[in-house]
Amino acid sequence: MPRPLDHARRAELLSGVIAYIADHGLAELSLRPLAEYLGTSSRMLIHYFGTKEQMLVAALETQRPDIAALFRGIEDPAVLRSRLSHSFAINTAGHGAVSNRVLLQVLGAACVPGSPFDSYANDAIQVLVTAMTETLARIDPAHDDPEAAATLLISGMRGLIQDFWITGDEDRVTRAMNRLVEQAVLYSR
Incomplete structure (x- = not known):
């Protein structure tokens, strides 16, 4: 059975994604360094967001x-x-x-x-x-x-x-x- 989403943690991750990209840029965005910065794993990022692109769009939508x-x-x-x-x-x-x-x-x-x-x-x-x-x-x-x-x-x-x-x-x-x-x-x- 899939692990349920922790919505508070998801929101925290999305905020961190914006900060990371602002500091490191989008061009070279890789899940492993991002996950390390966020204190999680690339596997968990995929669990929460699906793809790197879906994660970024979700993060941007929180900022609109x-x-x-x-x-x-x-x-x-x-x-x-x-x-x-x-x-x-x-x-x-x-x-x-x-x-x-x-x-x-x-x-x-x-x-x-x-x-x-x-x-x-x-x-x-x-x-x-x-x-x-x-x-x-x-x-x-x-x-x-x-x-x-x-x-x-x-x-x-x-x-x-x-x-x-x-x-x-x-x-x-x-x-x-x-x-x-x-x-x-x-x-x-």
Whole structure:
């Protein structure tokens, strides 16, 4: 009879997976070193998650913020600009930065044809673009193409966050972020 899952231990492992990948990267992820870091065995990781890829997707899903709540109730461009600037700050510092570093690696891996992360990456992008599109359309019902503006804003922010992690140039990237937000939201009045 299979061993029942300890859900508290599973949640603890998922949190550790995110921390490990943020520190060691996704490219060379191997179950044995990961299991050692987590204080378990590769056999137990398979028991809890099935495959390495399923484990990573499960870990990422525990980190996904409530995107609808992030944009809920925004009726004014100034509030949207403020919320986006706050989101940028969270995703470049602290706990949000850890999960974002992992997410960026997964999005990169999803670019490979047949990637096991393709579905997760598509969903992660679509959730953000949909929420931003709805917000821009709500702020300015006459906006000519809120979906294109949302795509530009979300993709631009993602690129700037990646730029920040690669270069560490906080001043330049923050200035660029402020300009991106100002220009993207400028037309939503």
